[in-house]
Amino acid sequence: MRSGRALVLIPLGLIAAVCVVDVLAPPDIHLGPLLVAAPAITAGFAGPLLTALIALLAVGAQVFIGVARGVIATENLEAQIGALILVSALIVVYCLVRDRSERQLTHSRSVAQAVQEVLFPPLPLHSGSLDIASLYLAAQDEATMGGDLYAAARTSHSTRLLIADVRGKGLPAISHAALLLGAFRAAAHRQPTLPRLAVHLDGVMRWESRQWQTTDTPDIDEAFATALILDVPDREPVVHLVNCGHPSPLLMSAGRTYLLDAKKIAAPLGLGGLSGTEEDYTVESFAFQPGDEFLLYTDGVLEARDAKGEFFPLVVRANMWGAELPDDLLRLLCDDLLAHTRGRLGDDAGAVAVRRRLQ
Template sequence: MLIPLAFIVVIAVADFLAPTSVHLGPLLVVAPALTASFGGPVMTGLIATVAVVAQVLVDALHGGVGGLNHQVQIASLLAVSSLVVVFRYLRDRHARQLIQVRSVSETAQRVILRPLPRGIGPLRIASMYLAATAEARIGGDLYAAARTAGGTRLLIGDVRGKGLASVSDAAVLLCAFREASHRHSTLPKLVAYLEGSVCRNLAELAETNTESSERFVTAAIIEIPDAEPVVHVIDCGHPPPLLLRRGEVSALEPHQTGPPLGLGELGAGEYIPQAFTFEPGDILLLYTDGVVEARDGSGAFYPLAERLPAWAGQDPEALVRLLHEDLVGHVGGNLNDDAAAIVVQRLPTGPLGRAPGPAVSPSAVTLSDAGPAGRRPRRPGRG
């Protein structure tokens, strides 16, 4: 409070020493306005009261407060100071409401997006979720992990659209994945079950929501066996995972991709997994389009594939932290879309067996060679 009080003293003394034809009293409103930037309504009101008292004293020393000019100055200072106090009160009330909203959304995030364990079998995992708005900590981006008898299954996806509808769709898919991962022995059967779950949910919503027919979920579902140096990938219209190996980045883009989940007959097709080599020490990065489509002030996309080689040798937790800081810095702290990512590293666990089928080497084309994220053209209407 010393700063606004010092302003009051300086302005009051200057006004007293100035000629009677010079009026510096109106500058006293600077004190309560400055206080409102860091203090609450009570502190702002106290400083405003001191400023009004100082104005009255200066006017009294200049010949009394009976003159019209002095009365107008005092009334103006009192009115503006009152407005500053009122707006400070409204700001504090809005801040309290925002804290409540964030608390509810954070609770929902912990329930729907469960924190991933740091270690699953021979894998070390770290995850990141960034919401596009300050009021909501969760949106349509989703991820999950499930431990099976012989390996680990991971899901990352992005629901078309925003708001509560997208959160509902994400919850349906996550619950279905966590349950079905332990019931279906093969990856194609698992993805087919997820497709059916999303379609059934959208069909139920269609009775009350006419826009449900335009909703779908892009997803990448992967399976990492414990005893084989491979990763099996099924891509349902999602950006392909990235593999970081000895400082080189490559995209794990299957030759055949499936349609997004939830399209029903429009996207009817067979889900075919493809195997890629995934050796001890390799790092796998799964992400949503909010990462690679984030733009800076000049409109340039975030160059994810170009940044990853510089972070080679980092563990998943450190890599996620670097990605978080770099992405936020790229967009200037203002994301236009939710962003999520999972970093997976295979740890050395002794000799690994050979894959039963031939593992396909990752594509040599990096994302920077194929436009933003090296991904396929977006489907019309994609959120």
């Protein structure tokens, strides 16, 4: 508010300066046409009302100059005043159109934010013995959601997590991401085994992409998503996971950082066989002690490139962070990632940090 008031001094000072200089200048020097700059400058930081007031002052100043110099009745000054009025009116109309567009954009953003909160609600900060934090960086300007997704669900004795990256971009990717999230939330809390949960999610993705496919439309694109499905027991110091073609989690334990590489990686969700079974998905278990922390992420993190085209060195950077809380870990990840890419991500990047609290 204060900065806006201070900026008003610029067009007011311009009007005053033009008036003084024009009145004192020789008869063949006319600075009155410069007055049109006053409403033009005002339109850059103010609305139509203030712009119109400044325009009226500019017109009044032009009239004052004409009276002071004794040329008020000349055709030249009348033309200058008419041109100033016309241009000022166009500037005010521009302000009206701009403000209307800004209100519509603000409304659209609020609707998009509401949709995001419904389809992609934030993860809980705490679940059982876990502290959780999440991060989403959109590659597209002004975008708040895309094909990267994460979710959490509680069972009677554990926390289940999903992180996935849906193929494609734009509205189709968002639609498939919402479908996958809904399927996970509907099934995860019922405590099926991780392989059974993976079969369910794979079937949902396949059915969504193929239910409208006929002999007349054989080229419908298949929807699929790389994913990690995890189960973290409350009272057992382990994490169980099924990897469906997704980047391996990063575990930070006792000052060491290393990848939780699965020995068997299943096909991405949506690309399983038509008769996919639980045997297609292998559950692997890793130690997850109190004080340990693991990081889930999408390939937008690994594939982020710098100006030289080099990928983001996640493991190297993680060894330098030394963060103890999930929020701190994701803040360091975000800072390093944006510094590496100079703020220009080539793909959406999602991440989830999970820490088992000390007993």
